[in-house]
Amino acid sequence: MARMAAKDRREELIAAAFRVMVRDGVTKATTRAIVNEAKMPLGVFHYCFSSREELLQEVLTRFTARSADAARNALQEGGDLGLRVSKSLGAFWDGVERGPGEHQVTYELTHYALRQAGFEELARRQYQSYLEVHQGLLMEAAEAEGIRWTVPVPVLARYLNAVLDGLILCWLVDRNGEDSREVLRLTGEHLLTLAERKE
Amino acid sequence: MARMAAKDRREELIAAAFRVMVRDGVTKATTRAIVNEAKMPLGVFHYCFSSREELLQEVLTRFTARSADAARNALQEGGDLGLRVSKSLGAFWDGVERGPGEHQVTYELTHYALRQAGFEELARRQYQSYLEVHQGLLMEAAEAEGIRWTVPVPVLARYLNAVLDGLILCWLVDRNGEDSREVLRLTGEHLLTLAERKE
DNA sequence: CCGCATGTTGGTCGCTCGTCCAAGACGCTG
DNA sequence: CAGCGTCTTGGACGAGCGACCAACATGCGG
Incomplete structure (x- = not known):
């Protein structure tokens, strides 16, 4: 070699x-x-x-960073808030359908970490990272559009994260992309009702 | 023995x-x-x-049935639609916080099934079952309250399932029950906006 | 009471796993 | 060229795993 x-x-x-x-x-x-x-x-x-665990730690942190990047890169610019949200969610979902395995592994790693002594902290950091990304995107969008959210941003971020996570999991199992995109549309519309013009 | x-x-x-x-x-x-x-x-x-797989199949189907029952039993009666929804979601969440391990195993089994040749069908049945339960509850509630949903029930069921699944997963990691319940409240309110009185 | 289906038991096989090691090969530095 | 840190390699280890089996126990139906 x-x-x-x-x-x-x-x-x-x-x-x-x-x-x-x-x-x-x-x-x-x-x-x-x-x-x-x-x-x-x-x-x-x-x-x-x-040890094998050392490698797994490394892989887990990189997967976390990758997922965060994927979410950030899905953010679309231009248009009003409605267009922006729906385009961003759509772009994110395109990424999911393009590479499902990556998300699947992410979940597997989370559950592995939750069971492995000494790994709980990594799982916590993983979801902390996700929530922070969503918070950042929500605040960014609010600033750019001159609105504010009528719900605390951490709650909104958790909501968004939950919908996406749950939707991906369900889709990984039944591959119903049509209904999944409908849910995404529904969620996007819901988000709009939670924004109000800044006075 | x-x-x-x-x-x-x-x-x-x-x-x-x-x-x-x-x-x-x-x-x-x-x-x-x-x-x-x-x-x-x-x-x-x-x-x-x-084989060990035979037992796992058995366990998986029972966990599936258990989860479905848990969701069904969370349904609360009485009051208007708003009270009904929020009480049901609250009851469901109480169950989650009371026995997190059960849900955790459910996810582990799903991911195990997705990777194990010949088990994919079981995972599919698992989520099929979840979606059916949610559909049933939504239709039941609509009938009892004399309303209809402005969104196709399968989509709504998937949405509800996604929020709950994603929320549980996130909570399993960071145990933030306060924000989780806020998300639940938010989702409940959202549901109400998707119901209209039957003419 | 015998015979046979049913249940019980401890041991063992073959495999895969993470981990470790000794012995050697390489290539820079002095 | 000699010395030494760095890297390479194949094999071996003990543990844990799913699976299997031969020998034995039990109790019911004839």
Whole structure:
């Protein structure tokens, strides 16, 4: 095998773990499956990571950041608030339908973390991050449109996060994209009724 | 060990698996952990079940039925539609906070089923069941109150299911019951705006 | 009372897993 | 060129897993 800095190998292993998890699920992402995906001998693993858990921690934080980015990037500009909201939700949903595995893994990791001693904090940070992103987007939109929300932003962020999370989960199971988009539309309309012009 | 019909032993093993899963998670519910919980020798397991998967199927369908019952039982009667909705959502949430582990296992089982070849159908039935329960409750409420929903009931059911599912998931992680109940209140109010008096 | 279906038991097989290690190869620095 | 830190590799380990089985116990129907 070509000589490579341990740091670089770590990155490749994380990327490989990423692919294995999306393809086969978190539980199937064994040390052997990961090094196999990365085309490396098994011994490499514990030269780069002190344990499998260490890699999982790394992967979890990166998935969290990725999801947050995905939500942020879905934000669409231009038009009035209504158009803006519906376009943003639509863009977010396009991302979901384009790469469902990624979201699926995110949930799997959350549940894994909730059960693993010492990982609870990571799960908490994960959802803390989601809520913060939603709060940020809501406040941004409010500022840009000159409105304010008639409901506390943290509550609104939790509501938005819940709808999206629950909707994705349901869609992962039954793949009913039509009704899912209808729910999204409904939620968007609801959001509009919670905005009032700033005097 | 006292002599017992295989049928009865199956039930006890299922109950034991139930307890192990709620306490330690689905992945920890090994054949050994389950027979240990049931205080039976290991050999019993494959005398009562042809495989661990067979037991998991059984457990999954029972969890599904249990969740559906929990939702149905949360339905509160009396008062106008507004009171009815908010009391029902509140009762449902009380159940969640009283026994979080049960819901947690439900999610774990869903994700397990989504990854396990031949189990996808069970996950689909699980969410099909949830959606049907919500549809039923919505139609029941509409009939009793003499209103009709301005949004197709399947969409509304999916919306309700998504909010509850997503909210529970978020709460399982950060245990913020206060904001969660606020979201519930918000959702209840939203529901009311989607009902119109039947002419 | 015998025979047979049914239930019980402890041990064992083969496999996969995370982890560890010894021995060697590489390549920079002095 | 010698020395040394860094990296590479294949194999081995002990533990835990699902599954299986042979031998034995029980109790009911004839």
